Amino acid sequence: AQSCGTWVACGVACAIAEGRTVLSQFECTAPAGVIILQGGMSHEHFTDRLNRLMRGTEPPAIKVISPVHFTGDATKNLCDETVQDEFFTWLAKQNDYRVLILDGIDGFLPDKPEPSQINRLLAGLRRESVTVVSVESNGRGGLPLFPNQPDLILNARALEGVDDLIVRITFEKARSLKKEQQKTFFIKLVENEDGKLAFVEAPMDEYLKAKTLQLLTKGWTQQKIARETGKDQSTISRWISNTLLADSFVVK
Secondary structure (H helix, E strand, O other): OHHHHHHHHHHHHHHHHOOEEEEOOOOOOOOOOOEEOOOOHHHHHHHHHHHHOOOOOOOEEEEEHHHOOOOOHHOOOOOOHHHHHHHHHHHOOOOOOOEEEEEOOOHHHHOOOOOOOOOOHHHHHOOOOEEEEEEEEEOOOOOOOOOOOOOOOEEEEOOOOOOOOOEEEEEEEEEOHHHHHHHOOOEEHHHHHHEEEEEEEEHHHHHHHHHHHHHOOOOOHHHHHHHHHHHHHHHHHHHHHHHHHHEEEOOO
């Protein structure tokens, strides 16, 4: 649960590179190579998770860049203009990698990055037609100081008090999705017979009804509850009127 953002980042990368459904919700009609910048765990641990989420017989076009690839004196600083220019030059020479996923990249940034430095990086990536996806969990993961810059920002939060890894996905920003596609949804990580892992949609209505009642007793408005649960306000109103208040021991 503490690393659900990493599981989500790996799931997104595999689906885009292999051209299949992304997080059980969105069809990938144009597969593309994916670069992942990750600094949250060891390179071996990260790639093991990635491999268990792959489905094809051939390794997909995914390049993982971890701090272990650099010596202490040569740690890459994404705010350094020379490093940025080297990255842009490499991208310009090939067409395989069109998506960059950011997951736990504090180790690639200075303590206090300047907005102009980040803007320069993202502007260069746009020139090379690279889509930037930031996966954030517990408020960390991507570019926390500049939330409006990436093309897609996913917030992942694991549910507490359940045995399975069930993740709540919300959108902070999504340039390529229509508003009605940016609804909160829940996914569950399951293991197949061959030991491979996959994200599947998790039916959560019973859980969300209980959550609605909990928030209602805290004085939350229906509109705020709808945003938290990802349900329409009309659905929340119907749950409250037809089920929750009628059956609630709190009311009785």
